[in-house]
Amino acid sequence: xxxxxxxxxxxxxxxxxxxSQDLQxxxxxxxxxxxxxxxxxxxxxxxxxxxxxxxxxxLRPSLxxxxxxSNLEQAVGQSPGVxxxxxxxxxxxxxxxxxxxxxxxxxxxxxxxxxxxxxxxxKWNAVPMEHAEQIEIIKGASSVLYGSGALNGIIAMNxxxxxxxxxxxxxxxxxxxGNPPRQSMKWWGAPPTFQLxxxxxxxxxxxxxxxxxxxxxxxxGYREGDHELxxxxxxxxxxxxKKIPQLKTGLSFHVQAQxxxxxxxxxxDSMGYQALANTLSExxxxxxxxxxxxxxxxxxxxxxALRTRYYLTTTGNxxxxxxxxxxxMYYADYQASKKTKHFDFSFGATSNTxxxxxxxxxxxxxxxxSLYQQTEWSxxxxxxxAGLRLEYCQLNNATPETNFNWAGRTLPIYPILRFGGHxxxxxxxxxxxxxxxxxxxxxxxxxYISTSVGGLRIFQxxxxxxxxxxxxxxxxxxxxxxxxxKAMLDVAGFINFYDNMTEFAFGVFKPDTMAFLQxxxxxxxxxxxxxxxxxxxxxxxxxxxxxxxSMNSSGKIGEVEVLTLLGYTYMNPISLNTDPxxxxxxxxxxxxxxxxxxxxxxxxxxxxxxxxxxIGLSARYNSFMRNVDLAFEEGILGQEILVGxxxxxxxxxxxxxxxxxxxxxxISEAFKCNLIxxxxxxxxxxxxxxxxxxxxxxxxxLQYTL
Numbered sequence: 001x002x003x004x005x006x007x008x009x010x011x012x013x014x015x016x017x018x019x020s021q022d023l024q025x026x027x028x029x030x031x032x033x034x035x036x037x038x039x040x041x042x043x044x045x046x047x048x049x050x051x052x053x054x055x056x057x058x059l060r061p062s063l064x065x066x067x068x069x070s071n072l073e074q075a076v077g078q079s080p081g082v083x084x085x086x087x088x089x090x091x092x093x094x095x096x097x098x099x100x101x102x103x104x105x106x107x108x109x110x111x112x113x114x115x116x117x118x119x120x121x122x123k124w125n126a127v128p129m130e131h132a133e134q135i136e137i138i139k140g141a142s143s144v145l146y147g148s149g150a151l152n153g154i155i156a157m158n159x160x161x162x163x164x165x166x167x168x169x170x171x172x173x174x175x176x177x178g179n180p181p182r183q184s185m186k187w188w189g190a191p192p193t194f195q196l197x198x199x200x201x202x203x204x205x206x207x208x209x210x211x212x213x214x215x216x217x218x219x220x221g222y223r224e225g226d227h228e229l230x231x232x233x234x235x236x237x238x239x240x241x242k243k244i245p246q247l248k249t250g251l252s253f254h255v256q257a258q259x260x261x262x263x264x265x266x267x268x269d270s271m272g273y274q275a276l277a278n279t280l281s282e283x284x285x286x287x288x289x290x291x292x293x294x295x296x297x298x299x300x301x302x303x304x305a306l307r308t309r310y311y312l313t314t315t316g317n318x319x320x321x322x323x324x325x326x327x328x329m330y331y332a333d334y335q336a337s338k339k340t341k342h343f344d345f346s347f348g349a350t351s352n353t354x355x356x357x358x359x360x361x362x363x364x365x366x367x368x369x370s371l372y373q374q375t376e377w378s379x380x381x382x383x384x385x386a387g388l389r390l391e392y393c394q395l396n397n398a399t400p401e402t403n404f405n406w407a408g409r410t411l412p413i414y415p416i417l418r419f420g421g422h423x424x425x426x427x428x429x430x431x432x433x434x435x436x437x438x439x440x441x442x443x444x445x446x447x448y449i450s451t452s453v454g455g456l457r458i459f460q461x462x463x464x465x466x467x468x469x470x471x472x473x474x475x476x477x478x479x480x481x482x483x484x485x486k487a488m489l490d491v492a493g494f495i496n497f498y499d500n501m502t503e504f505a506f507g508v509f510k511p512d513t514m515a516f517l518q519x520x521x522x523x524x525x526x527x528x529x530x531x532x533x534x535x536x537x538x539x540x541x542x543x544x545x546x547x548x549x550s551m552n553s554s555g556k557i558g559e560v561e562v563l564t565l566l567g568y569t570y571m572n573p574i575s576l577n578t579d580p581x582x583x584x585x586x587x588x589x590x591x592x593x594x595x596x597x598x599x600x601x602x603x604x605x606x607x608x609x610x611x612x613x614x615i616g617l618s619a620r621y622n623s624f625m626r627n628v629d630l631a632f633e634e635g636i637l638g639q640e641i642l643v644g645x646x647x648x649x650x651x652x653x654x655x656x657x658x659x660x661x662x663x664x665x666x667i668s669e670a671f672k673c674n675l676i677x678x679x680x681x682x683x684x685x686x687x688x689x690x691x692x693x694x695x696x697x698x699x700x701x702l703q704y705t706l
Contacts, residue, residue: 038058038134041136041156041158049488050430050477050479050488051383051422051424051430052422052432053383053385053420053421053422053432053433053434054138054139054140054142054420054432054434054436054473055081055138055139055140055473055475055490055492055494055548056136056137056138056139057079057080057081057082057136057137057139057550057552057565057567058134058135058136058137058552059075059076059078059079059134059135059137059565060134060554060563061130061132061133061134062563063075063078063563063565063605063607064129064130064135065130065171065703066607066616066662066664066674066701067616067618067660067662067676068173068175068196068662068674068676068678068699068701069129070125070194070196070217070219071124071125071127071129072107072122072124072125072127072129072135072155073087073089073122073124073125075129075135076089076135076137076155077089077620078565078603078605078618078620079135079137079565079567079603080548080549080550080565080566080567080568080569080601080603081139081548081550081567081569081601082137082603083601083622084687085097085596085687085688085691086687086688086691087121087122087124088101088103088121089103089105089122089155090104090105090152090597091105091137091139091140091152091153092139092140092152092494092496092544092546092548092569092571093496093544093546093571093573093594093597093598094151094152094153094469094496094498094544095152096503096540096594096595096596096597097595097596097688097689098502098503098504098536101120101121101443101446101502101503101504101536102115102119102120102121102149102440102442102443102445102446103115103120103121103122103149104149104151104152104153104440104467105122105149105150105151105152105153105154105155106142106146106149106150106153106154106155107122107127107154107155107156108146108154108155108156108157109127109156109157109158109159110157110158110159110252110291110293110307111158111293111305111307111333112291112307112308112309112331112333113146113147113149113331113352114127114289114309114311115149116311116313116327116329116443117311117313117327117328117329117354117355117356117366117444118313118315118325118326118327118354118356118358118361118443118444118445119327119443119444119445119446120149120440120442120443120444120445120446121443122155123287123313125217125228125230125256125258126232126254126256126258126287127157128159128213128215128232128234128254129157130171130198130200130213130215131159131160131200131211131213131234132157132158132159132160133157133158133159133160134157135155135156135157136154136155136156136157137153137154137155137156138150138153138154138155138156139153139471139473139494140152140153140434140436140438140471140472140473140494140496141153141436141437141438141469141470141471141496142154142418142436142438143389143391143416143436143437143438143439143440144372144374144387144388144389144416144417144418144436144437145372145374145387145418147350147352147368147370147372147389147391147439148368148391148393148439148440148441148466149440150438150440151438151439151440151467151468151469151498152438152469152496159211159236159252160202160211161202161204161209161238162202162203162204162209162210162211162236162238163202163203163204164204166201166202166203166204166706167200167201167202167203167706168200168201168202168704168705168706169198169199169200169201169703169704169705169706170197170198170199170200170703170704171196171197171198171199171701171702171703171704172196172197172198172701172702173195173196173674173699173700173701173702174193174194174195174699174700175193175194175195175676175697175698175699175700176191176192176193176194176697176698177191177192177193177194177222177694177695177696177697178191178682178695178696178697178698179191179695179696180222180273180682180684180695181682181683181684181695182270182684184270184271185270185271185272185273185692185695186273187224187271187273187274188224192219192220192221192222193220194217194218194219194220194697195217195218195219196215196216196217196218197214197215197216197217198213198214198215198216199213199214199215200212200213201213204238207239207240207241207242208237208238208239208240209236209237209238209239209240209250210235210236210237210238211235211236212233212234212235213233213234213235214231214232214233215230215231215232215233215234216230216231216232217229217230218230221261221263222273222694222695222697223263223273223274223275224273224274224275225261225263225275225280226260226261226262226263226275226280227260227261228258228259228260228261229258229259229260230256230257230258230259230260231256231257231258232254232255232256233254233255233256234252234253234254234255235252235253235254236250236251236252236253237250237251237252238250244296246296246297246298247294247295247296248294248295248296249292249293249294249295250292250293251290251291251292251293252289252290252291252293253288253289253290253291254287254288254289255286255287255288255289256286256287256288257284257285257286257321258284258285258286258287259282259283259284259285259318260282260283260285261280261281261282261283262280262281262282262283263275263279263280263691264276264279264280264690265279265641265642265690266642266643266690266691266692267643268643268644269643269644269645269647269648270644272690272692273692276643281317281318282317282318283315283316283317283318284316284317284318284319284320284321285313285314285315285316285321286312286313286314286316286321286322287312287313287314288310288311288312289309289310289311289312290309290310291307291308291309291310292308293305293306293307293308294306300338301338301339302336302337302338303336303337303338304334304335304336305333305334305335305336305337306332306333306334307331307332307333307335308331308332308333309329309330309331309332310328310329310330310331311328311329311331312326312327312328312329313326313327314326314327324358324359324360325356325357325358325360325361325445326356326357326358327354327355327356327357328354328355328356329352329353329354330351330352330353330354330355331350331351331352332350332351332352333348333349333350333351334348334349334350335347335348336348342377342378342379343375343376343377343378344375344376344378345373345374345375345376346373346374346375347371347372347373347374348371348372348373349369349370349371349372350368350369350370350371350372351368351369352368352369353365353366353367353368354366354444356444358444358445360445360449360450360451361444361445361447361448361449361450361460362444362448364395364396364444364448365395365396366393366394366395366396366441366444367392367393367394367395368391368392368393368394368441369391369392369393370389370390370391370392371389371390372387372388372389372390373387373388373389374386374387374388374418375387381423381424381425382421382422382423382424383421383422383423384420384421385418385419385420385421386417386418386419386420387417387418387419388415388416388417388418389415389416390413390414390415390416391413391414391415391416391439392412392413392414393414393441393466395441395444395447400412401441401465401466402414402466414439416437416438416439417435417436417437418434418435418436418437419434419435419436420432420433420434420435420436421433421434428478428479428480428481429476429477429478429479430476430477430478430479431475431476432473432474432475432476432477433472433473433474433475434471434472434473435470435471435472436470436471436472437468437469437470438468438469438470438471439466439467439468439469440466440467441466442464442465442466442467442502442536446461446464446502446536447460447461447462447464447536448460448462449536457533457534458504458533458534458535459533459534459535460535461535461536461537464502464536464537464538465500465538466500467498467499467500467501467502467538468498468499468500469496469497469498469499469501470496470497471494471495471496471497472494472495472496473492473493473494473495474492474493475490475491475492475493476490476491476492477489477490478490482557483555483556483557483558484555484556484557485553485554485555485556485557485562486553486554486555487551487552487553487564488551488552488553489549489550489551490548490549490550490551490552491547491548491549492547492548493545493546493547494544494545494546494547494548495543495544495545496542496543496544496545497542497543497544498540498541498542498543498544499541500538500540500541501538501539501540501541501542502536502537502538502539502540503536503537503539503540503595504534504535504536504537505534505535505537505539505582505585539577539582540575540577540594541575541576541577542573542574542575542576542577542594543574543576544571544572544573544574544594544597545571545572545574546569546570546571546572547569547570548567548568548569548570549567549568549569550565550566550567550568551564551565551566551567552564552565552566559610559611560608560609560610561607561608561609561610561614562606562607562608563605563606563607563608563609564604564605564606564607565603565604565605566603566604566605566606567602567603567604568600568601568602568603569600569601569602570599570600571597571598571599571600571601572599573593573594573597573599574592574593574594575592575593575594575595576592584630585629585630585631586627586630587626587627587628587629587630587632587633587649588626588627591627593626593627594627595627595628595629596625596627596628596688597625597627598622598623598624598625598626598655599623600621600622600623600655601621601622601623602619602620602621602622603619603620604617604618604619604620605617605618605619607662609664612665612666612667613663613664613665613666614663614664614665614666615661615662615663615664616661616662616663616664617659617660617661617662618659618660618661618662619657619658619659619660620657620658621655621656621657621658622655623654623655624653624654624655625688628649628688628689629689632645632689632690633645633646633649634646642689642690645689645690649689652684652685652686656683656684656685657683658679658681658683658685658693659679659680659681659683660676660677660678660679660680661676661677661680662674662675662676662677663675670704670705670706671702671703671704672702672703672704672705673700673701673702673703674699674700674701674702674703675698675699675700675701676698676699676700676701677696677698677699678694678696678697678698678699679693679694679695679696679697680696681696682695682696
């Protein structure tokens with residue numbers, strides 16, 4: 001079996017090697033750093049980041065490479081105000097933990113959304129983040145820009161274009177897990193290890209541009225059985241027309257095969273790295289996307305962009321790649337834009353349809369169409385923006401989910417608005433304000449999933465409604481220059497409001513109607529003991545207020561290059577649902593704090609490079625997650641879901657700081673070696689109940705860049 005996997009990897013890597021031989025002949029390595037302003041494109045218009053009217057963070061490619069991340073979830077978790085837990089991401093407290101729920105944060109790759117058609121989640125390990133120009137994170141509801149899914153924010157990336165001089169990079173790393181702080185957690189003899197190989201080659205010749213990348217990763221897992229093995233290949237082809245210089249067309253693709261063990265519930269609080277019986281599953285899966293596009297600038301300076309995508313995701317078992325579900329998404333977006341002396345405006349239309357085949361939640365077809373418009377007016381130091389999106393969504397042949405009551409009439413189209421403004425108080429001082437609405441339609445899996453996990457059933461809820469919300473903020477960005485070192489200091493006050501938020505409620509459910517059953521009759525409880533489980537419900541109505549400070553810097557102070565990404569976020573996440581039945585699910589009844597949130601979140605990453613040597617330190621901290629589902633602590637009907645959770649939370653009842661340390665040494669112009677110590681204090685901490693994170697681990701990394 002291992003020889004077969006090795007052969008597959010060899011076949012994948014061979015074209016990269018052949019391509020690189022021609023590339024090395026004329027590639028030139030850049031020896032100077034780009035000191036220009038940071039530009040972003042996630043907000044549809046390309047702008048200098050200090051002129052954007054909404055809070056944004058930009059993660060540098062060097063941070064991704066030097067920290068040894070193996071997937072995008074780890075990378076975005078470094079951003080101020082962002083918290084990730086078991087594949088779900090929350091920006092400024094906008095999301096909690098809901099097993100099986102779709103993402104409230106939209107992933108945009110090369111200008112098109114990339115959420116799975118069936119579950120509506122982000123496949124974090126399938127994104128070739130290593131070859132993105134940068135990672136842009138928009139904080140707050142932004143559905144005007146890209147539609148459903150951007151309820152809590154957007155993570156956007158664009159793949160690097162092939163340069164004329166060519167490019168070649170290779171990254172190889174090997175890691176090993178250390179022993180956990182408690183001996184009872186250790187289940188292994190020889191320590192588990194993990195390895196990653198990433199290769200990227202790019203070249204433009206005449207009117208043709210090519211990129212090709214390969215990524216392979218293996219992790220034996222610090223949790224027993226929670227292993228991962230994957231291989232991915234992706235690439236692009238771009239054609240620049242000779243006859244029509246304003247025309248560019250191309251195609252990008254990526255395909256990934258993986259197999260992994262999926263860990264859900266621990267065995268008990270003393271053996272947190274081992275799974276409860278019947279909750280560890282073996283899965284294989286395939287991710288595939290094909291993205292044809294066309295960009296044309298007409299004589300009257302109108303820019304026309306057509307982006308399309310076919311995206312396929314599967315969920316298999318331990319033997320086959322397609323078993324539980326197969327989802328296919330067909331996406332197309334046309335956008336026309338033009339920039340004049342005082343106006344930037346764009347308008348467009350989007351079609352997003354999905355075909356889902358599954359024995360777990362049935363076969364379904366969804367249709368999502370929209371029209372959108374965004375206009376920016378600027379004069380002198382002032383910029384004003386306004387946007388409108390008209391959204392239509394229908395699942396199967398049911399009533400449209402976008403029905404909107406207006407002037408006594410029901411319309412099948414839901415309007416979404418966005419407003420913003422920016423004013424340059426001085427050349428280096430920028431004031432901004434924004435208001436944006438968001439919407440997220442439930443994924444097919446959330447509505448129709450019917451399965452079991454560790455003896456607990458998951459019940460379907462076809463009546464699940466769309467989540468809605470809005471976000472508003474007022475912010476100030478100050479630029480500080482010290483020689484060649486540039487820092488951007490930012491402070492923002494924000495308020496987010498959400499309605500109909502989905503969470504999986506634990507309880508006893510009638511098997512015939514799947515309606516929530518409230519009873520104290522012992523005979524009824526005994527009769528329905530086999531129907532204990534959870535169901536997706538529109539349970540949360542919430543308001544989150546807070547303030548956030550951040551600093552992003554780069555450049556040299558004297559002879560030392562200093563790179564920083566610092567942030568602190570204070571949040572007050574309050575539940576507005578006063579229903580006694582809902583509040584009875586709270587583990588903390590002393591207030592109305594939302595479940596799976598906290599008040600304080602701090603992030604810091606500082607890197608200093610001097611000549612051939614460099615050192616970096618990362619730190620992250622979140623305060624204690626006071627409120628979780630009561631069922632996790634007390635169980636249901638005498639049956640513990642997470643054995644020992646009440647005892648664990650009583651013992652580990654404070655926030656835990658986690659530190660990473662890294663060293664780098666440039667062996668030559670092309671070779672660089674990194675030594676990374678993750679969680680070097682060996683702190684024990686959880687991302688959500690029952691998910692104790694990795695102990696101290698060590699990584700040796702070698703980078704080659706030509």
